Amino acid sequence: MIKQLYSYIGNYKKYVMLCVMFVMVDVVCELMIPLLMSKIVDEGIPSKDIYFIVKNGIFMVLLAAISIMAGGLNMRFSAEASQGFAANLRRALFDRVQAFSFSNIDKFSTASLVTRLTSDVTQMQNTLLMCLRMLLRAPLMLVCAIFFAVSINARLSVVIFIAVSLLIAGIFLVLRPAEQKFAEMQKKIDNLNGTVQENLTAIRVVKAFVRERYEKQKFKKSNDALTEAAINAGNLISLIMPLMMFVLNGATLIVIWFGGRMVAGHEMGAGSLISFISYLMHILMSIMIFSMIFILFARAEACAKRILEVVNTKIDITDNDDTDHKREINSPLVRKGKIEFRHVDFKYAEGGRNVLSDINFSIEPGEYVAIVGGTGSGKTTLVSLIPRLYDVTKGQVLIDGIDVREYSLKQLRDGIGMVLQKNVLFSGTIRENLMWGNENATQEDIEKAASYAQAHDFIISFPDGYDTRLGQGGVNVSGGQKQRLCIARALLKKPPILILDDSTSAIDTATEARIRKSFSENLKDTTVLIITQRISSVKNADKIVVLDDGRVVGIGKHDELFENNRLYREICNSQQEGLVI
Ligand SMILES: Nc1ncnc2c1ncn2[C@@H]1O[C@H](COP(=O)(O)OP(=O)(O)O)[C@@H](O)[C@H]1O
Ligand SMILES: [Mg+2]
Known part of the structure; x- marks a missing residue:
C-alpha cells in the first residue's frame, strides 16, 4: 500500500530527497552543540582559556544557525512534497472516477467519493508532511544521541536504556487502546461526512418533505458520537505527556545522582554531565515523536485504503487492449443507425436476477420507435445497453450490423444522442x-x-x-x-441515433406534439427511440415495443397492438379513463 502511495509522489521525489538531506544536517548540527558545550565547561573554564571559549561559542552559534536553516528548508520542501503528493493523488482519483462506467459508479455513493477526494486526501497529505518532518528526524536523532551519550559515559548510559524501556512500555500500554479509539473516531468522522453530504445534496427534498427536524437529530447523533469518540481518544493520549515527564524527570534525577558522584570523584567532567542530560532528553523526545507518528499512521491507514479502493477499481467498460487513440482511428463510425438486439439478457449484479431476458428485435435506420411498459419493466436498462452504459450479460447489441463492443467508446457515444431520465x-x-x-x-x-x-x-x-x-x-x-x-x-x-428516456414527462402535450412534428420533418434519417408514459406520443410511431418485467411482450403499430396486446390495451385504457375523469 505504501509503495503504491509512494508512487504518487511522482515528480516531487526530489523534494523528498532534499528533505532527507536537510533533516540529516539539522540533526547532526543540533547534536554537536551539547558536545561543544561540554568542552567549554570541562576544558575552557578550568583553564580560563578565553580564546578557546569564544572559539567554541562561535562554533556553537554557527551550528545553531545551520541547524535552524536546515530545519526551515526541510519545512519548506516537505510542504512542497506533500502538496504535490496530494495534488497527484487528487488527480489520480478524479481521472479514475471520470473513467468509471455506470456500474462502477453504482458502487460508490457521491458523498463517499467527495470525502475521498477531499478530506481523505488532506489526511494523507498531512501524514506525509509529518513523516518528512518527524519520521526521518526521530530515528536519526535516536541513533546519534545514543551514540554520543554512550561515548560520553557508557556506565551512565544504563540509565538511558532503563528509561527508554520504561517509556516504550508505557507508550505501548496507552497506544494500543488509543489506536482502537482513533479507528473508531475515524469511522465517526466518515459517518458525519456521509450524513452532511447526503443531506446537502438532497436539501430540496429534505425541505419538501419537512424532514429538517429528523435530519437535525440525525446530524446531532453523528456529531455527538464523534465528539465522544474524540474525547475518549484524547483522554488516553493525554496520559502520555505525564508519563513522559515522569520518566524524563526521574531519569534526569538518577543521572544527576550518579553523575554528580562521578563528577565529585573526578571520573567525569561537569560539562559532560550537562551534555549527557541533554542527549537523554533528545532520546526520550524522539521516542515520543515515534509514538505520535504511530497514531498518525493508524488514522491514515483507513484513508489510504479508501483512496486506493477507488484508484484500484477495475473499470469494466473500457476500450479493451488498445490505447484509446489507436482504437479511435480503427473504430467504425455509427453511420446509418440500425439497432439490433440479439437474445440479450442483462443483470445489474452478478448473481442477481435478470432485469432483461431474451430481448430480440431490430430497429431500421430512420425509424421512430417507442418503448412502453410499467415502471421497473426495464425500459431505461434496455436503452442503456445501446451506448454501452452497461454491457450485456448475454447476447449481443449491434449497431449497423457491428457489435457495440467493437466500436471505441468515443465513436459509439458520439453516434448516439441520449437524453437520460435523470438528466x-x-x-x-x-x-x-x-x-x-x-x-x-x-x-x-x-x-x-x-x-x-x-x-x-x-x-x-x-x-x-x-x-x-x-x-x-x-x-x-x-x-x-x-x-x-x-x-x-x-x-x-x-447523431444518427437519438434516445429520449422519458425526456418529455414535464413538457405539456401541445409542446410535445410540436417537438414530435419537428422531429418527423427535420430528423427523417435519424433513428429515434423514445421511452414515454404517454400513449398520445407513441400513436404515430413506426414501431412500439411493449416491455413487461424485462421481456418484450409485443411489437407493432398502435392499431395492431391495441387489438392484440392485452397489456398495451390496458395502458391505453388507463390513460383514456384519466382523460374522461
Ligand atoms: N443501477 C441499478 N442497479 C441495480 N438495479 C437497478 C439499477 N437500475 C435499475 N435497476 C432495477 O432494474 C429494473 C428495471 O429498471 P429500469 O430499467 O430503470 O425500469 P424502467 O425504466 O422501465 O422504469 C428495476 O427493477 C430496478 O430496480
Ligand atoms: Mg426508466
Missing part, C-alpha cells in the same frame, strides 16, 4: 451547456437544435437569451424547460 445541466450559460453536444457548433447550429426541441422561443424570452446563466443542476429553469434544453443538447451532436 442534469451544469452551471454555466445555456450556450455552454448546449455546446456540450458539439463544441464546434455555430450559433446557427445551436439555434436550429434549440428550435427543433422547442426551446428557442423560451430561451430568447430570457433577458440574456443564450447567455443566460444556469444555476447548479439547472435550478433556475422549470422542469419542462430543462428537458427541452437537454434534448437540444443531444440534437446538437446530429
Whole structure:
C-alpha cells in the first residue's frame, strides 16, 4: 500500500530527497552543540582559556544557525512534497472516477467519493508532511544521541536504556487502546461526512418533505458520537505527556545522582554531565515523536485504503487492449443507425436476477420507435445497453450490423444522442451547456437544435437569451424547460441515433406534439427511440415495443397492438379513463 502511495509522489521525489538531506544536517548540527558545550565547561573554564571559549561559542552559534536553516528548508520542501503528493493523488482519483462506467459508479455513493477526494486526501497529505518532518528526524536523532551519550559515559548510559524501556512500555500500554479509539473516531468522522453530504445534496427534498427536524437529530447523533469518540481518544493520549515527564524527570534525577558522584570523584567532567542530560532528553523526545507518528499512521491507514479502493477499481467498460487513440482511428463510425438486439439478457449484479431476458428485435435506420411498459419493466436498462452504459450479460447489441463492443467508446457515444431520465445541466450559460453536444457548433447550429426541441422561443424570452446563466443542476429553469434544453443538447451532436428516456414527462402535450412534428420533418434519417408514459406520443410511431418485467411482450403499430396486446390495451385504457375523469 505504501509503495503504491509512494508512487504518487511522482515528480516531487526530489523534494523528498532534499528533505532527507536537510533533516540529516539539522540533526547532526543540533547534536554537536551539547558536545561543544561540554568542552567549554570541562576544558575552557578550568583553564580560563578565553580564546578557546569564544572559539567554541562561535562554533556553537554557527551550528545553531545551520541547524535552524536546515530545519526551515526541510519545512519548506516537505510542504512542497506533500502538496504535490496530494495534488497527484487528487488527480489520480478524479481521472479514475471520470473513467468509471455506470456500474462502477453504482458502487460508490457521491458523498463517499467527495470525502475521498477531499478530506481523505488532506489526511494523507498531512501524514506525509509529518513523516518528512518527524519520521526521518526521530530515528536519526535516536541513533546519534545514543551514540554520543554512550561515548560520553557508557556506565551512565544504563540509565538511558532503563528509561527508554520504561517509556516504550508505557507508550505501548496507552497506544494500543488509543489506536482502537482513533479507528473508531475515524469511522465517526466518515459517518458525519456521509450524513452532511447526503443531506446537502438532497436539501430540496429534505425541505419538501419537512424532514429538517429528523435530519437535525440525525446530524446531532453523528456529531455527538464523534465528539465522544474524540474525547475518549484524547483522554488516553493525554496520559502520555505525564508519563513522559515522569520518566524524563526521574531519569534526569538518577543521572544527576550518579553523575554528580562521578563528577565529585573526578571520573567525569561537569560539562559532560550537562551534555549527557541533554542527549537523554533528545532520546526520550524522539521516542515520543515515534509514538505520535504511530497514531498518525493508524488514522491514515483507513484513508489510504479508501483512496486506493477507488484508484484500484477495475473499470469494466473500457476500450479493451488498445490505447484509446489507436482504437479511435480503427473504430467504425455509427453511420446509418440500425439497432439490433440479439437474445440479450442483462443483470445489474452478478448473481442477481435478470432485469432483461431474451430481448430480440431490430430497429431500421430512420425509424421512430417507442418503448412502453410499467415502471421497473426495464425500459431505461434496455436503452442503456445501446451506448454501452452497461454491457450485456448475454447476447449481443449491434449497431449497423457491428457489435457495440467493437466500436471505441468515443465513436459509439458520439453516434448516439441520449437524453437520460435523470438528466442534469451544469452551471454555466445555456450556450455552454448546449455546446456540450458539439463544441464546434455555430450559433446557427445551436439555434436550429434549440428550435427543433422547442426551446428557442423560451430561451430568447430570457433577458440574456443564450447567455443566460444556469444555476447548479439547472435550478433556475422549470422542469419542462430543462428537458427541452437537454434534448437540444443531444440534437446538437446530429447523431444518427437519438434516445429520449422519458425526456418529455414535464413538457405539456401541445409542446410535445410540436417537438414530435419537428422531429418527423427535420430528423427523417435519424433513428429515434423514445421511452414515454404517454400513449398520445407513441400513436404515430413506426414501431412500439411493449416491455413487461424485462421481456418484450409485443411489437407493432398502435392499431395492431391495441387489438392484440392485452397489456398495451390496458395502458391505453388507463390513460383514456384519466382523460374522461
Ligand atoms: N443501477 C441499478 N442497479 C441495480 N438495479 C437497478 C439499477 N437500475 C435499475 N435497476 C432495477 O432494474 C429494473 C428495471 O429498471 P429500469 O430499467 O430503470 O425500469 P424502467 O425504466 O422501465 O422504469 C428495476 O427493477 C430496478 O430496480
Ligand atoms: Mg426508466
